[in-house]
Amino acid sequence: MAKQLLHATVLPFGLLLIWELLTRSRLINPQILPAPSQVVLRWIDYAKPLAPYREAHLGPVAWLFSGELPLDLFATSYRVVVGFLIGAGLALPLGLLMGASDAVYKLCNSLVQILRPIPPIAYIPLAILWFGLGNPPAFFLIALGVFFPVLMNTISGVRHVDSIYLRAARNLGAGGATLFLRVILPAALPQILTGLRVGIGVGFICVIVAEMIAVNSGLGFRILEAREFFWSDKIIAGMLTIGLLGLGIDTAMNRLNNHLLRWHRGLESK
Amino acid sequence: MEACHPAAAGAYEELPRVQIAGVGKSFRSGAAELVALKEIDLEIGSGEFICILGPSGCGKSTLLNAVAGFSLPTSGRILANGREVSSPGPDRGMVFQEYALFPWMTVAGNVAFGLELKKLPKRQIAERVDALLEKLGLNEFRDRFPKDLSGGMKQRVAIARVLALDSPIMLMDEPFGALDALTRRTLQDELLRIWVEFKKTVLFVTHSIQESIYLADRVVVMTYRPGSVKRIVPVPIPHPRDINSPQFVALQKELTQMVMEEQERFQKDELGSAACD
Numbered sequence: 116m117a118k119q120l121l122h123a124t125v126l127p128f129g130l131l132l133i134w135e136l137l138t139r140s141r142l143i144n145p146q147i148l149p150a151p152s153q154v155v156l157r158w159i160d161y162a163k164p165l166a167p168y169r170e171a172h173l174g175p176v177a178w179l180f181s182g183e184l185p186l187d188l189f190a191t192s193y194r195v196v197v198g199f200l201i202g203a204g205l206a207l208p209l210g211l212l213m214g215a216s217d218a219v220y221k222l223c224n225s226l227v228q229i230l231r232p233i234p235p236i237a238y239i240p241l242a243i244l245w246f247g248l249g250n251p252p253a254f255f256l257i258a259l260g261v262f263f264p265v266l267m268n269t270i271s272g273v274r275h276v277d278s279i280y281l282r283a284a285r286n287l288g289a290g291g292a293t294l295f296l297r298v299i300l301p302a303a304l305p306q307i308l309t310g311l312r313v314g315i316g317v318g319f320i321c322v323i324v325a326e327m328i329a330v331n332s333g334l335g336f337r338i339l340e341a342r343e344f345f346w347s348d349k350i351i352a353g354m355l356t357i358g359l360l361g362l363g364i365d366t367a368m369n370r371l372n373n374h375l376l377r378w379h380r381g382l383e384s385k
Numbered sequence: 386m387e388a389c390h391p392a393a394a395g396a397y398e399e400l401p402r403v404q405i406a407g408v409g410k411s412f413r414s415g416a417a418e419l420v421a422l423k424e425i426d427l428e429i430g431s432g433e434f435i436c437i438l439g440p441s442g443c444g445k446s447t448l449l450n451a452v453a454g455f456s457l458p459t460s461g462r463i464l465a466n467g468r469e470v471s472s473p474g475p476d477r478g479m480v481f482q483e484y485a486l487f488p489w490m491t492v493a494g495n496v497a498f499g500l501e502l503k504k505l506p507k508r509q510i511a512e513r514v515d516a517l518l519e520k521l522g523l524n525e526f527r528d529r530f531p532k533d534l535s536g537g538m539k540q541r542v543a544i545a546r547v548l549a550l551d552s553p554i555m556l557m558d559e560p561f562g563a564l565d566a567l568t569r570r571t572l573q574d575e576l577l578r579i580w581v582e583f584k585k586t587v588l589f590v591t592h593s594i595q596e597s598i599y600l601a602d603r604v605v606v607m608t609y610r611p612g613s614v615k616r617i618v619p620v621p622i623p624h625p626r627d628i629n630s631p632q633f634v635a636l637q638k639e640l641t642q643m644v645m646e647e648q649e650r651f652q653k654d655e656l657g658s659a660a661c662d
Contacts, residue, residue: 279481279483279485280485280487282455282473282479282481282485283479283481283485283486283487284487284498285455285472285473286453286455286473286474286475286477286478286479287475287478287498287499287502287546287550288474288475288499288502288503288550289498289502293502297498298487301487301489302487302489304489377530378488378489378490378530378531378532379488379532380488380532
């Protein structure tokens with residue numbers, strides 16, 4: 116166990132050490148690549164409350180989270196969640212409908228195929244034109260990024276339900292809505308969840324881009340702002356925060372996945 | 386040896402449970418037409434155990450699917466429980482070779498599913514499920530998911546699921562084909578007990594000659610392409626049957642010869658089509 120831990124950490128820590136030494140010895144300009152220790156100090160600075168604690172604050176918890184980083188973290192997470200709910204909320208019903216009905220599939224498929232390859236980023240000019248600045252264009256871009264992965268996976272999940280389940284269900288007397296809700300939907304669930312997971316990943320990319328362009332808060336905005344001031348240590352601290360938030364979102368999705376698919380053959384219960 | 390025994394069907398007084406009359410089935414692929422079944426006539430009495438035996442490609446599963454209502458015949462007609470078969474239904478419960486359990490439902494959930502579809506009261510469902518799980522030795526597995534069960538256990542669940550329907554007819558499509566020999570024998574014995582206790586009419590597809598003699602009242606031997614009834618062989622041996630008894634062995638020899646004739650035609654066909662490729 117200890118040996119494994121050593122194996123896993125020796126390379127990253129070694130690199131950090133070399134990096135630290137290189138910048139301290141001025142072989143690398145710290146303006147270009149600040150030392151890890153400097154990044155950590157800046158990170159703490161970024162995270163801690165702006166003003167010392169006073170009675171005027173709404174309480175110690177509110178004060179603790181009154182720093183720049185917690186507010187950025189909240190703003191970014193909020194946008195991802197709202198955008199994800201809009202995108203998935205539209206894609207799921209449409210995907211289920213397109214998967215279940217050939218008529219709806221034929222009606223919508225050509226349009227979907229035309230729109231799908233356009234990267235959400237390409238919608239930025241339109242998003243600003245339509246929604247101005249602030250949260251709305253960000254929601255739009257994120258929802259768009261979430262929409263297609265969820266849609267495509269839901270359609271394919273429903274359309275490729277193993278026919279043996281359908282045969283068994285019809286033999287047992289299922290049909291219509293019952294067949295859809297109790298057999299087709301759970302059978303398609305693994306792929307629907309894959310779509311949701313990919314979707315939130317794309318949505319997370321979109322939120323950072325949107326914040327760099329259309330909003331003036333959030334993690335994406337912050338690292339671009341730091342560049343204006345040549346604060347490379349803050350840029351890296353912001354990037355690390357983005358990475359950790361992404362990891363957190365993915366871990367949460369993974370947990371949900373494992374819980375909902377505890378019956379699934381590929382997953383071992385841990 | 387002469388296929389013997391006074392018509393076993395005569396022992397059953399009621400109307401036949403399943404009546405297959407002049408049934409044919411052909412599939413079209415492009416310009417070619419494949420005749421899978423041709424002029425099949427078969428009457429199955431209530432409570433009878435029928436095995437359909439034949440080499441792969443003889444259409445035995447096609448016939449079973451037609452009785453189940455999954456794929457209707459292109460000519461002739463099938464009556465089950467006195468009604469013409471037009472769609473799948475819970476009066477003809479089916480056990481599949483691939484188990485076909487719903488992996489997202491627990492063992493108890495799978496068994497209860499058909500009853501829930503019938504909208505029975507919850508308490509009645511619970512009682513029925515409990516009784517069936519007990520009967521098939523599945524009680525301690527009731528909250529497991531199918532992925533955690535062995536093949537034999539899965540097939541027990543599939544049988545319990547069909548028994549729950551309380552359907553007079555039980556269709557079985559090579560249900561024990563994927564099991565090891567010992568599990569297979571255990572399940573065969575269990576099936577025979579269930580057959581007697583629940584008074585089921587069983588239509589059982591297999592390609593194992595020994596299995597068909599071990600289980601059936603009558604064995605229906607099918608020809609290879611187009612699938613038709615080659616012979617109907619009654620099995621006059623009382624249960625429990627000893628696979629080493631002279632009577633069993635003699636019957637096995639007779640049936641093997643019949644099936645081998647069809648198997649040879651099948652192999653010739655396979656080689657022929659391989660040469661064409």
